[in-house]
Amino acid sequence: MHSFSSTQWALSTxxxxxxxxxxxxxxxxxxxxxxxxxxxxxxxxxxxFIQEALFLKPIKKRDSNPIxxxxxxxxxxxxxxxxQQNETIFPRNKEEFTxxxxxxxxxxxxxxxxxxxxxxxxxxxxxxxxxFEIGIFRWWGNPFxxxxxxxxxxxxxxxxxxxxxxxxxxxxxxxxxxNLSPTFSPASIYWWGECSSPSILxxxxxxxxxxxxxxxxxxxxxxxxxxxxxDSEDDDRDVVDQIQAWxxxxxxxPKGLGDGWExxxxxxxxxxx
Numbered sequence: 001m002h003s004f005s006s007t008q009w010a011l012s013t014x015x016x017x018x019x020x021x022x023x024x025x026x027x028x029x030x031x032x033x034x035x036x037x038x039x040x041x042x043x044x045x046x047x048x049f050i051q052e053a054l055f056l057k058p059i060k061k062r063d064s065n066p067i068x069x070x071x072x073x074x075x076x077x078x079x080x081x082x083x084q085q086n087e088t089i090f091p092r093n094k095e096e097f098t099x100x101x102x103x104x105x106x107x108x109x110x111x112x113x114x115x116x117x118x119x120x121x122x123x124x125x126x127x128x129x130x131x132f133e134i135g136i137f138r139w140w141g142n143p144f145x146x147x148x149x150x151x152x153x154x155x156x157x158x159x160x161x162x163x164x165x166x167x168x169x170x171x172x173x174x175x176x177x178x179n180l181s182p183t184f185s186p187a188s189i190y191w192w193g194e195c196s197s198p199s200i201l202x203x204x205x206x207x208x209x210x211x212x213x214x215x216x217x218x219x220x221x222x223x224x225x226x227x228x229x230x231d232s233e234d235d236d237r238d239v240v241d242q243i244q245a246w247x248x249x250x251x252x253x254p255k256g257l258g259d260g261w262e263x264x265x266x267x268x269x270x271x272x273x
Contacts, residue, residue, distance in 0.1 A: 018047050026074050030054055030120060055125040058164050069192065069214075070128050075167055078103065078121060082170070086191035097189050099174070099239035115246055122168035126215070130164020133213030137200060138179040139220040147269035148203050149179060152213065156262050163260065165215070172254040173217065175243050180219055188218045207266040 021033055021044065029050070034041045044050050051057035055072045076083035081101035084090040099105065104114040113119070125131075133154040140147055153173075155163060174180060188197070193212050195201055200218055204210075247253070257263060 014043055017043060018049060021047075021050060022053055026054060030074070052128065055128060056123060058125065058130045058162055059128045061129075067129050071191075072124055072126055072128075072167075075121060075124055075126060079167070079171075082174075082189060083126075085189040087194050088192055099236045102239070105239055105242075111242075111246065115243070117252060122166065122171075124167050125164050126167055126170055127164075131214035132164055134165055134170065134173065135213045135216035136173065136177055136179050137204070137216060137218040139200070139203065139218075141221075145269060145271040147267065150204060150207065150209065150266045151179065151263055153257060153261060153263050154213075155260055157260060168255060170215065172256075175240055176254040177217075180217065190216045190218065203268070207268060209266070 017040070021029060021040075024033060029044070034044050044054075048057060048060070052059045055074070059067060061067060071083055071086060071089055076089075079102065081095075081097060081099070081103075084093040084095070085097050087093075095101070104111045114121075133152055136151045136153070138149050153169075190212065192214055195212055195216060195218075197218065201212075204212070
């Protein structure tokens, strides 16, 4: 009579296998473990705990203790230019955000792999518990006056839709949003209410906004007759043009807002004193 070893028994018991898989690092769990066999793949796809650990499914609150906010570590590693703007998690990072720091731009040979529609990063939540709002703030000025536009995109009924901001939404907002492109100027990315610009907070208060979402994208531009564009603006525009062209050449469209999401826009204009 054939008898299972303790290892075979553990690996054939779903509850024990789930506990073992949860000890793996996320990259191995996402990229390698699912390829071992159909049973492992099925368990990884069906386990709520594993899907939550992979940032593919919003984490459930299972007791009265608060859930500490956690950035997606795989996305932080893959898109450091974006995630290291979080001063709470990366207090030593002093680099300003620029699209030229994206890995796919530094290493063009990786661009096709990054941008393919089925890339797993697209489906991953940017944090746990998930963020349900993203703000886009643009300030502009010219010799005749100034103005700003603030858009908030939010999930209307988070418990019902059981979703949150996924990396595809954040990435495509940076590349395709009309407030940020095609006349892209270097943006600031503020996480978790860390907005360090008093002027932005002041402008938001002018329209009755006293709190900011978990992530807000801010950009500004001052138009004059004599000031040329900065090199950083030109470089970021080149990145936007490259990625938009990649989408167009393959017949792809940014996803935009889907079911359950809504957008609210506030605008204000003024003249210089």
